[in-house]
Amino acid sequence: MEALNVISVIALVLTMFYVVVISSFIRGWKALKPFQYQQHQPLHVSIIIAARDEAANIEKTIKDLLAQDYEKAFLEIIFIDDHSTDNTAEIIRTYEAQGITLIQLKQSNTLNSYKKKAIETAIGNARGELIITTDADCRMGPNWLKTIVSYYQQGGYKMISSPVVYFEEQSRFERAQSLEFLFLIGMGASTIGNNKPSTCNGANLAYERQAFYEVGGFKGIDDLASGDDELLLHKMAEKYCNKIGFLKNHDAIVYTQAKPTLREFIQQRKRWASKSTRYKNKSIIVLGILVWLFNLSIVLNLLAGIILLLFGSAQAELLQAMTNTMDTAKISGGQQLLYLALLQFCIKFLIEFLFLKKVTHFARRPKLMQFLPLLNILHIIYLIYIGIAGNSGKYSWKGRMVR
Template sequence: MFLMIGGYLTHRKHLKIVANLDEDLVELPTVSILIPAHNEEIVIEETIKAMVAQNYPKDKLEVIVVNDNSTDGTGKICDHYAQKYDFVKVLHTIPPQGGKGKSGALNQGLKHSTGELIVVYDADNTPEPEAVYQLALGISTDEKAGAVVGKFRVTNGNDNLLTRFINMETITFQWMAQAGRWNWFKLTTIPGTNFGIRRSVVEELGGWDEQALSEDTELSFRVYDLGYHIRFYPSAITWEQEPDSVKVWWKQRTRWARGNEYVIAKFLLNAKEISNKKVFLDLFYFLFVYILFFAGIIGSHAIFISQLFTNSPLTIGPVSNVLLVVGVFMFLTEIWLSLSLEKGQLTIKNALVSILMYFIYSQMWVLLVAYATLLELKRIVFKEEVKWYKTERIKKQKTS
């Protein structure tokens, strides 16, 4: 709830910032857009079209699609657009340099880029025409920002119950929570898409960590450790496709959870090397979310279930009953507040679905984090190689 209030305040402040910004005084940087693409023939054409449609000076823009060891028609589609537009380039990679996952593809793309600002989009993204321009504005008007982050919306949010859950999760627990952290602590985590980072910063950091499944979170910590902050700039908006089946969702989110746990372990074990104390604040946030909070929830569930089958002396008193009701009410209030800031989202149907979200989707996350933790512990104990899972795409057009 604390973060949601901060998110709301950020929303109000940002409207004033945009209204008072004199864009004519901003010198726009040269921009290189990197799009890692492995077997993305279903979605890559719409993504490239969205890049071509960007309202950004074309003499300051280059789009580099990294066709990362694809075995489908991704490369052919990319080559077609590269022939039509001078600022669109295609980098075809094969092993041993290619096929290592998103971080490896981004590192290869970085080597062939020239822009002062490196912007990253996933292959299923269709950013709005002003998105890149807004990212450039956000970082050009804040010299302390090492990177700038926009917000993303879901293209298939009304397809089924799962995508409705994901849509509300995206609005509430991703971009609104990001906005809240920015308001209170000037902390924002780089997402996997729709962000820009100064070339000088990413080069100083040596690029992306190819062992990290959550390369975005890992990069965020290193940016902070250099003494920069990561600016949240919600005027830059992109639309992306989300999993429409539990199977695909489970695989994708497991990668996210394992990746974030990898980052937690990496920086905790190397705490002595961290020079910026702000890193510890963000580290605690992730430690709380993925370890302490979920451990508490799992412990609570275990006690509840055990009482169903044993004669436990524990009882649920009146205070606990009140806390349960307050907890659900706060969860729903957070979602409804967040939905109210997005046009057409606070509907009766979404309000009712959010109730189901508490009892279904949230519990799915508890199971998933427990599963991901076991997999990550297994990887560490047996020194297993990190394997990247690419989210499966569905062939659908953007709807808003």
């Protein structure tokens, strides 16, 4: 029983830690004041999109970018074709007369991060004072660009993270992804609200061209396939600690699609998790490990409780048959672990409900909350797996094996 008491104390400490973490997210999200567009001054902007094998999606993205309510003389749109094997480049080229610039990446040496090389190449050719990156399968409304520029000019930021939301889901699996993704977007936003930036999404990211060079660009992080967003954010935050903003405005949302299959979803999340050990701020790594341990403790308590309960029941029946007595110590020990796992899960569900209720309201997707009970269960298993798999080797992305 003494060992069970130690396990219980550790589990409860991890649970309280998790409550503190999510509570800080709630505070950080609340600290971010909604931004209302008023006006903007003309500013030279370069929108950069790295594309590989996006023939099925890229035309919609191009049309959305061309439809921006922004002064055309101050807007530059650059696509970098990253060795596509389909007709992505040909589709882009048909829009050159409308002001679209195409750069074709010609990299003879094998790289681990072609995307960083593509973005870096485009920035080297860009004329804009403000660089904005998005993805070749994203959609945005006509007020997207001017809202970002207005926020940049009013706040004097060096880097701006803006919201990304899934849309046009075709299945329950994709809708569940939408809720999980909103958790990640809300988490990144809240850390910026707490002035401790930790994560962002390159599908909707803006930064000063000069600031990019002042922090050394992707130097030091260019050996990793992922991290053109988060790792750059950390470099920016280290130099410009109070000049990182999150644009809390619905017009600033960029929309993209969830992964249709479990395999694609896992590969994407492994890619995202692969950069976690490269964070310069070690406190973020420690926080991530403790969150991982909290989720692991729920599973271990559940499994140990079931095993102990079954083993204890069998042993108790044998002892009762032999001695006509009943030893319930192991049964009560199993029950204790099961109750502990249930308590941890309920607390996790409640605190995440309070956080996600606010984030889904901002995204105008409150109906996604119906997936929270099931997602909460699956999320525990997913986090444990991704925490290991994302930092344990190579994975496939865009037809390439990277790490």
